[in-house]
Amino acid sequence: MSKFSVALICLGVIAGSTAHAATGCEGRGPLTIVSATDDGMYEETHGPENTIDGDFDPDSRWSNESEGGPKTLLLDLGAEQTVKALQIAWYKGDSRKSTFSIAASPNGKFYQTIVQPRQSEGTSLEFETYDFSNKKAQFVRIISDGNESNDWNSIVEVAALGCGVAVEKPAAPILTERQGQGMFGLDPKKSPGENFDLSGWYVTTPADDNGDGKSDSVYENELAAGWTDPRYFYTDPATGGMVFRVTPAGAKTSKNTSYTRTELRGMLRRGDYTIQTRADGGYPNKNNWVFSSAPAVAQAEAGGVNGVLKATLSVNQVTRQGKNYQVGRVVIGQIHAKNDEPIRLYYRKLPHNKFGSIYFAHDPEVGKETWVEVIGSRANKAKNPEDGIALDEVFSYVIEVKGKPEGDAIIPMLHLQIIRDDGSVVEAEPFDMRDSGFSVENEFMFFKAGAYTGNNTSPQPETDFDKVIFYALDHSHDPVTDEIREQAAKELDVPDEVTVPNPAVAGVLFDDSFADGDRSAGGDPMDANWWATTTSSAIEIAPGALGLVSGSSGRGIRTTFAPQTLSQGQSLKAQFTFTTPETLGRDRDSAFRIGLHDKLDREGLEADLGASSKQPNKLYNNLPGYMIDFDVNLDDPSLANIDIRKQKPGRIGRLMGTTKAYKHLAGGGEPYQFAAGEVYTGEVSVQKQAEGVKITGTLSQDGAVLTTFTHMDLDSQVNNFGMLSFHVNSVTFGTSNEINSPDNGLDFSNVRVEILP
Structure with a gap:
């Protein structure tokens, strides 16, 4: 049986020494x-609390046996x-040497080795002192990893020195809870969330109990609190292990996605739901990690750099029916990127073979997928791998x-070990x-x-x-690290080559009525x-109209x-007249958006620049400015208002395709509705004032104001403008995306921008 130990779970704290640190920090x-804890797999009464009780009696010790890895x-x-x-x-420090290292952390998340792997002296029962450079830390x-005689790790007493x-x-x-007596100390009577630290994961199963047509997911806090599903995710009653069962049938x-899964997804936010699972635009956030070969600005925004995934497991059953290229294969571990997978680790056992194979796929963002065989073959008719892994x-x-x-340069390298x-x-x-x-x-x-x-063709998918x-x-x-943050700050502080307006x-x-039927300025200065x-x-584009x-x-x-x-008191006002199509969407919140931004003299903006969540465009990043948006025909018309937003620093890479790139400042105005085939006039203005910027949005029809709203952005430094933008959400204005269709969007008959004294 393998004894490769990976996860170490802290379950409690105990009383510590009576000493206090000095208030200064010279001595x-x-x-x-305040506490000494371990993974709960200590020997009977020899718990970790014994190491800080001030008692040097050998019976008052910590003892915990290594299981293929350190404790x-x-x-x-x-x-x-x-x-x-x-x-x-x-323990027995005068007759044998113990192998160990020491690491420290300021926050309990990231540890730095402060004493490299070494052995104790093996000559004394008294304290051995291990000095190192001053280290700021709360956790040590x-x-x-065992001693010269056996795999036991035994310490009678510890003390920390510093200031x-x-x-x-x-x-x-508060004592460390001793774990159960299943394999690896797992308790067959406990849920996976009680046996494992699942606060950094969520689980997805083939169930669709809420009927939304997609597989169900259970997130960190509920999962760690003990959630189970007897169909797909539960505790093995014999070993206490965490069972993942997946049928080809299901959501x-x-x-x-072509295949079903019962699978955990790593969540570095660890239950802090204020952090998104993933950031729009494909940029890293504190819930995900990046390679150390990524730019410093990406590393600084991520929750971690590089990564190690360790698991001990057994594959107990694989599919036996279906197409020969799918039978018997299951992915047991992955690194998933924004779209693709640096590694999908497969176990595969064919029905006629005694043992299974291990191989992986590398699916890059650029280039073709690569397959690497590690144990045995991935071939559909492979012979029994004599060195393979049995069910x-x-x-x-x-x-x-x-x-x-x-x-x-830093080259990102992928490493894989299989421990038998x-x-x-x-x-x-x-x-x-x-x-x-x-x-x-x-x-x-x-x-x-x-x-x-890896099988969706079984004739008996249940x-x-x-x-x-x-x-x-x-x-x-x-x-x-601070070094990464400093480098990122230098990269972000590089200013655009901006000509001072x-x-x-x-x-x-300009006052464009599109009379020439051309979307370029041409010879007309207006x-x-x-x-x-x-x-x-x-x-x-057509004579007299510009269509969105x-x-x-x-x-x-x-x-x-x-x-x-x-200058103080001056306003920049954009006025636009447009006609709605014959079909309008229903209940479209914040669906018609108008923005005024500083273009930062980026020459690349003088062109068509596509952008989406999957393909963001960096030229749209960090453009100071404001966006107002109109609701379109909400089910409750009384809720329709004008929202005013300010672009916030970030790298979403979409100009107005998402409100996530903006901070919501305020909303208000009289309720309103849009009608099909009608002409409207909108206005957006920004006015520089001594205490900030005043932003106003207005919607009118036939000279009568339907709604207007003004907000004061106090202490705002946004004061340069060089771009006017419009964006419409899907299924809002019209039903067709075809050019020259009468029901394909908004038609602008005039757009005018002017400076008011």
Whole structure:
């Protein structure tokens, strides 16, 4: 049986020493240790609390046996301190040497090794002192990996030395809960969330209990609290392992997915639902991680850099029926990127074979998919792999991404190890991902683990299934360092090559009625150039009208003009007259958007620039400005209003295709409705005032104001403008996306921009 241990779960705290740190930080004195905890698999009464009780009796010790990997004693100092040394009194420390290392962390998330792997002296029962450079830390790990005689890790007493703030010891000890007696200390009577730390995962199953046509997902907090599903995700009653069962029948995650899954998805936010699962535009956020080869601005925004996924598991059943290229294959671990997968790790056992194979697919963002065989063959008629892995055999895998320096570059390398039941290791050749397209600004990663079937052709999809049991699971990442943040700040602080606009002068900047049937300025000084912000087919031009062809799609257009810097009291006003099509959407919130932005003298904006959530455009990033939006025919007309938003710093890469790029400032105005085939006039104005910028939106018809709303953005520094944009959400105005269709979007008959004194 494999004893490869990966996840270490902290389950409690106990009373520590009576010493307090000095209030200054020049000296080196004893620090209070408020708790000592481990994974709950300690020997009977030899729990971790014994190491900080001040008792040097050998019976008052911590003992926890390694199971193919080290065990960790976690010390909590109660507050961030300056730690200068650690003292350890080893059990039988005068007759044998113990192997260990020490790591420290300021927050309990990211650890740095402060004592490299070494052995104790083996000459004393008293404290051995291990000095290191001053380290700011609240948490200290002693990572122990057996001794000269056996695999037991035994410590009688520990002490930390340093300086910092005073910390009181707890009034009473809180003991580490001892785990059950299943495999690897798992308790067959507990849920997966009680046996495993699932606060950093959510699970997806083939169920569609809410009837929305997609597979159901259960997120971190509910999962960690003990959620189970006896059909797909539950505790194995014999071993306490975490069972993933997936049938080819059932719901899928999306229409673009061909196969079902019962699978965990890594969530670095760990239950903080204020952080999105993924950021719009494909950029990293604190819930996901990136390669160390990614730009510093991407690393700074991510929740971690590089990553290691460790698992101990057994595959207990695979599908046996269906097309020969699908039978018997199941994905047991992944690194998933924005769109593709740096690795999909497969187990496959054919019905006529005794053993199964291990291989992986590398699906790059750029280039063709690559397959790598690790144990046995992935062929559809492969012979029995003599060195293969049998059903029910316990084994482990380690998937790791780390950077390899090469000159001034960092090369992203993919590493895979398979650890067998007998402790032997099969290691794949490191896979070079430099040309895979993942080391870019708008890319991110997350781990997945479970059972993701590779068969959707079984004639008995309800009973022909895959089943995988996990006995240990953990994922970790390098921290985002201050050095990375400093480099990112330098990259972000590089200013656009902006020509300082001349002070605005009262008068008309352009007054385009499209009389020439041309979307370029041409020879008429009152005309403007018009560009698409989504797809070039968004623009339709004819004498007397400029069409925004949206129909069933979300599309946008814009124009640019000479940059204007407003003086106090001056206003820039955009007025536009348009006709609605014969079909209007219903209940379309914030669906018609108008924006005024600073174009920052980016020459690239003088062209059609498509952008979407899957293909953002960096030229739309960080353009200071405002957007107002109109609701279109809400089911409750009394709720229709004008919303005013301000673009916030970020790298969404979409001008007005999403409100996520904007901070909502305010909303109001009289309720209103749009009618089909009617002419309306809208206005958006910004006025520079001593205390900020005043933004106003208005909608009129036949000279009568239907609604208007004004908001004061106090202390705003936005004061340069050079671009006017329009965007319409899908299924809002019209039903067709075809040019020259009478029901394909809005028709503008006049757009006028002017400076008012």
